[in-house]
């Protein structure tokens with residue numbers, strides 16, 4: 135599988151134009167940008183730079199937050215941007231608990247209703263929606279969908295045009311991981327995000343490890359992903375306040391490429 139760079143990996147060192155240039159110099163053929171970076175560079179400028187370097191956009195980060203106010207307009211804009219960028223999917227970080235609520239079940243219902251309501255627009259635009267389950271430690275604040283099984287249950291109910299983004303950082307611990315990857319299959323595995331889980335983890339959001347530096351059995355999970363028929367990119371997504379965001383970004387990209395051979 136080829137490497138895609140999630141632009142969060144070097145976001146502290148480089149702006150999006152520099153990241154696109156870095157991908158070109160390091161012969162990285164895939165990229166997954168964040169919307170704030172696209173907005174800063176300008177959508178049409180981003181489109182032309184991506185085209186110029188013939189980069190595959192493996193995803194746009196992100197839509198979602200269906201439990202927040204004003205979620206609808208923002209998601210419709212995100213779909214439009216993903217369409218313009220030719221993104222293979224729009225990644226959904228679905229949102230946590232409803233404001234002031236302790237009702238996880240209701241929050242999850244709202245998320246499902248929200249996705250259902252934007253799905254027709256996404257289908258029209260030809261933008262597959264990828265639900266990214268997040269580690270349960272983020273259930274309150276960022277995503278009340280925490281396993282592939284929960285995400286696939288929603289996919290089953292909503293039909294065409296929707297699938298999952300499988301991020302090892304969030305799902306590596308799940309006893310049903312292999313089974314649910316198989317259940318997702320080629321059609322609903324829309325993205326595969328990699329990094330590593332460090333021991334100890336010093337910050338639960340922004341201390342992700344470089345592949346090979348932690349405890350996730352990446353070759354094993356990759357074998358499940360490939361076994362299910364996924365033939366897309368492996369997208370490196372590392373939030374690392376304490377380490378990789380402090381390093382020379384060219385070193386970060388070189389290391390990603392080297393480590394990819396063993397994961």
Ligand code: ZN
Pocket residue numbers: 266299301327371
């Ligand atoms: Zn991810």
